[in-house]
Amino acid sequence: AQTVTQSQPEMSVQEAETVTLSCTYDTSESDYYLFWYKQPPSRQMILVIRQEAYKQQNATENRFSVNFQKAAKSFSLKISDSQLGDAAMYFCAYRSAGGDDKIIFGKGTRLHILP
Amino acid sequence: EPEVTQTPSHQVTQMGQEVILRCVPISNHLYFYWYRQILGQKVEFLVSFYNNEISEKSEIFDDQFSVERPDGSNFTLKIRSTKLEDSAMYFCASNRLPGGPREETQYFGPGTRLLVL
Numbered sequence: 001a002q003t004v005t006q007s008q009p010e011m012s013v014q015e016a017e018t019v020t021l022s023c024t025y026d027t028s029e030s031d032y033y034l035f036w037y038k039q040p041p042s043r044q045m046i047l048v049i050r051q052e053a054y055k056q057q058n059a060t061e062n063r064f065s066v067n068f069q070k071a072a073k074s075f076s077l078k079i080s081d082s083q084l085g086d087a088a089m090y091f092c093a094y095r096s097a098g099g100d101d102k103i104i105f106g107k108g109t110r111l112h113i114l115p
Numbered sequence: 116e117p118e119v120t121q122t123p124s125h126q127v128t129q130m131g132q133e134v135i136l137r138c139v140p141i142s143n144h145l146y147f148y149w150y151r152q153i154l155g156q157k158v159e160f161l162v163s164f165y166n167n168e169i170s171e172k173s174e175i176f177d178d179q180f181s182v183e184r185p186d187g188s189n190f191t192l193k194i195r196s197t198k199l200e201d202s203a204m205y206f207c208a209s210n211r212l213p214g215g216p217r218e219e220t221q222y223f224g225p226g227t228r229l230l231v232l
Contacts, residue, residue: 045158047223050220097171101210
């Protein structure tokens with residue numbers, strides 16, 4: 001079974017600085033998708049960024065980028081120029097590209113932005 | 116931009132009562148999901164639904180749970196006899212436009228916060 005591990009329960013970063021959230025996963029599949037979701041205090045789940053495992057190029061979305069290391073099964077999220085609105089719980093997630101399309105989430109990392 | 120909606124946003128119920136959580140997926144999406152998140156824990160998959168039937172369910176989704184698409188727009192999760200441990204945030208999600216790519220993202224609703232007393 002696939003698992004997703006986020007080893008940092010909480011992190012803090014100064015406003016305007018850069019922070020990296022770590023995520024590792026375990027799977028025997030070769031084709032899959034990885035996601036980072038943001039959950040602000042409202043508890044809504046918001047997609048931040050998505051990576052297809054067959055793509056070598058790391059995904060980027062404005063201030064958000066990932067470092068995808070397939071061999072190491074690592075998928076970290078980098079947030080540049082951190083803003084107060086970035087404060088939230090961040091979940092790393094995995095989804096098979098095969099018939100099983102449920103999303104498997106990590107336990108999350110709570111990110112605090114210090115003004 | 117189209118979005119998944121859920122009602123109610125909050126629900127308080129007595130243990131043993133039935134609750135129905137409602138979701139309106141994004142129009143033209145074909146696959147629907149329910150997830151739950153117990154306070155302080157990770158989000159867990161409950162069930163996926165396609166073509167008017169369950170396509171996959173987790174161990175959590177036992178006989179007290181059921182899902183239904185009663186019409187062309189709503190997708191419901193029913194908990195027949197609620198337990199204290201059912202208190203959680205319940206998220207609905209949908210994806211896959213007709214003919215869309217396999218990697219279509221799951222879009223989540225805002226959640227229903229269920230409290231069982």
